[in-house]
Amino acid sequence: MASQVNPRYTELVDSVREKSHSIYNNSDPHNPHVYLDRGKVYAQLGFYDLAAADAYRALTLLEGVVDPDCAEYVARRRLSSSRQSKRETADGLEPNDNDEDVDDDDDDLVDISRNEYDETIADVYFLLVQSLTRCGCLRDAHDFLTRAVEHLQSLDKETSSQRYDQVISRLDGEVVNEIKQHQRKAVGKDKEEKDLDPASLPGQGYARRILYPWNQHEPDRNAPETLSLLNKRLESVAPDCEVRAVSLPVLHEPKNSAQEENNERANETSIIQLGLFAKRDLLPGETILRESSLLTATNRLHDDLCDACNGPLPELQTGSESAEQAAVACQECDDTIFCSQACHDQAQAVYHSAICGQEGLQSLGKDVADPKDKADYLYFLLLGRALAMAATQDLHPLDLPEVKYIWGDFHEYNPDDSNEQAKDPSVSSSSSSLPFSFQLNILQPMRFVEEMGLDPFTTLDRYDTWILNTLYAKFRGTASGRLSTWDGGPEVCAVHPLWCLANHSCDPNVRWEWGGEITFMVRRDEEKAVWRRTRNHSSDDGDDDGTRHPSPAIIRKDEEILNHYCDIALDVRQRREWAQGALGGLCQCARCKWEAS
Ligand SMILES: C[S@@+](CC[C@H](N)C(=O)[O-])C[C@H]1O[C@@H](n2cnc3c(N)ncnc32)[C@H](O)[C@@H]1O
Structure with a gap:
């Protein structure tokens, strides 16, 4: 109704x-x-x-x-x-x-x-x-x-x-x-x-994660013209894959363990989103997607990663290597190093010009005292990169090609639900689920804009708070992260706008690797997940030892490409916990349901 x-x-x-x-x-x-x-x-x-x-x-x-x-x-x-x-x-x-x-x-x-x-x-x-x-x-x-x-x-x-x-x-x-x-x-x-x-x-508290009624930048993601635009972009990145609309179960966040047990009810509703599909049979071991992105961020202060793609830096120029092999520094600010001339040139055109030589920006958001805050600060650094992209390209941040078509997990705003949040502001609810803090949503973004040499009051058409919240909502549902080999904390993150169209399964048919570019490879037999039940089971539903063996490692034409948002070696409870943030609720993939049943 x-x-x-x-x-x-x-x-x-x-x-x-x-x-x-x-x-x-x-x-x-x-x-x-x-x-x-x-x-x-x-x-x-x-x-x-x-x-x-x-x-x-x-x-x-x-x-x-x-x-x-x-x-x-x-x-x-x-x-x-x-x-x-x-x-x-x-x-x-x-x-x-x-x-x-x-x-x-x-x-x-x-x-x-x-x-x-x-x-x-x-x-x-x-x-x-x-x-x-x-x-x-x-x-x-x-x-x-x-x-x-x-x-x-x-x-x-x-x-x-x-x-x-x-x-x-x-x-x-x-x-x-x-x-x-x-x-x-x-x-x-x-x-x-x-x-x-x-x-x-x-x-940290919560803000509403919604499509603001005055936001005119969000496209109709299911419209034929959107699909054809995304498929055009896919041609060079994943020529054997196609973006299609797909029906997914709506997932809900559990409030307590009793609710977790009953979460099967969440399957009663579904939502049309996008997903990636195979255009032909894809064989085990094949690399089916390669994407690079400049929408990246790292919290390492003096790092050995390319400022643009966050790939590893080659040795600094010694004279013996060819121009393509050597790292390249920005002429104006020597501290900014790129892995190649191509990354350097792209960075100048895409984001670097707006922040070149702005020393105040070098440490902003990187000197994080509490390790628990590191992930949230990485999202802030990603936000900063998007703002620099918008300023360099003279574009509205929500119209950046890396941002415009990605999933934001927006909830419907019910204006009659007068003050759900005011009743208990400390917990996220279905409509108020976007992490929000004075530091990362108000103060630091204002400083970032100032450090770009702009007046934060006269540039609100580009950098108003609802625009930043919309960016955060999109990044929180789609960014991938890499952990530090030093302390295991999050260290690098990025949005790959086509890669992130793939949905999740705890029995994925691809694995991914991320260096300078991100790739999908079709899983081989030995790389596929083995399903393991943790509770009593009947022996006619799987092997006697409570395991089920994977389907063959081939992706058939028209089958969906399924990524994984968590470590698939974990047990069902841990997997669900890990993937919950990216999924917006508890995973209901076939493996999770079988293992939890
Ligand atoms: C990175 S996006 C994946 C692409 C997304 N479907 C789109 O339309 O662009 C992540 C979002 O997809 C949805 N999603 C992915 N895998 C899912 C699954 N197995 N079950 C339900 N929803 C899923 C969730 O809403 C999640 O927040």
Whole structure:
């Protein structure tokens, strides 16, 4: 049954569209009110992640009013809206020109006054702290709450008033409640009263993983023109494979082990996605796909990998090797090394020009203190690469060919589900399943844009938070990773946009290798998985010892190419746990079902 669209929701979404349109036109980019206003609408829609980002923008600008010496940007607002209407475009969110002189008309701009600051600052802190709390980012919510309380109390003292008192107690109540709930769950009821160590609070919460209603960049992935475009691209990468639509079971995340047992019910619904298929019989040992990608990232600070493809670097030039064999350094920034002249040239055209010589970017996101954060920071570095690609190629990040057609695992947004997340922000739910943190979704991306020499307020048409969240959603479902041989932690990751079209099975018919390029090879007999039951079994369903032997190692014409997202040597429980992140739920492949039954 089609759900009726809530008129209030439509109104709020229209309001976001209108406000974003004006922001992307740069009509008033350093006006904190603009971000506070949009942030409040986001919060009403339940997009607390986007609300937090806008509140932080407003705070950054407002802080410049009281501390101009430390401020990067002068908070100003435009007196009239005439300038804005001059730049209106006919067709939607984004400006269609790059009018450099948009801020030249200084007569129309006034600095934000101290009075305006006093009127606005409490609202900004309120939105920021409440939104971070509702996303489950309790550590940062607590930090900003502490800052807010100190600052607002000092303002009260200065003016001998108590005008901010109410805001402080409301905020305090909201954050403290959430922290108590968190502690109750984390350490047990009896310990809840103990002194709070803010560093122990979670920095990461969740945002909605959805296709934003104003996102006009997502293609219809099942349309014939999409399939034919992807198949055209496949011709040089995997000439014997074809992309086709395929029906897959919808997988659900288990909340507890009882639910895990009952997860077979998840099979009741299915979804049409894409998959790779054989165009002819493919023989054991054949290499059927070779793809290289520049959408890569590594967290090694001084590494011996090609900056572009992340393949191993050849020896530095000694004079004896041919030009094609030698590593090549960028002429402008010697620290950036490529495995070949071809990678160097491609990098310059695809992403490097926007970040060449920007020293601040060399360590950004790489000096990660806690090993547990390494994987999340790798996704951030991948995001950085995508932003550099967009800036170099003057493209919207969501239109990059490496990004546009990949799977994002977006959930349907139900506007009537008013505040599922607000009820318990600390756990992911079906709609709020995108990991979100103040650091990696707001602060570090803003720094990245600044380090590229751009103003993060005037470039929001390309680098707004919903765009970054959409990129993260796509990367989290498709990127492959390599572990460090030093400490076993994640070290390199990449998105290979055609390779990642292959679906998963714990009895895969291909294996993959990844050096400079990624390859699929058809598995030989001895490489195929042996199914092993861990529980009692009846001997007529497999061998007496509880094993089942694999199907022959050949991929027949029209059979699906099945990759593996986890180590297939593990037992069913461990495999399901490992692959859960990439699959969005517990694996229901034939082997898993048989082994778990
Ligand atoms: C890397 S993508 C694979 C290609 C994807 N089907 C597409 O349309 O582009 C990973 C996503 O495919 C889906 N998927 C892959 N293997 C699956 C399986 N065995 N069962 C159910 N869903 C699967 C999951 O939604 C997962 O998040």
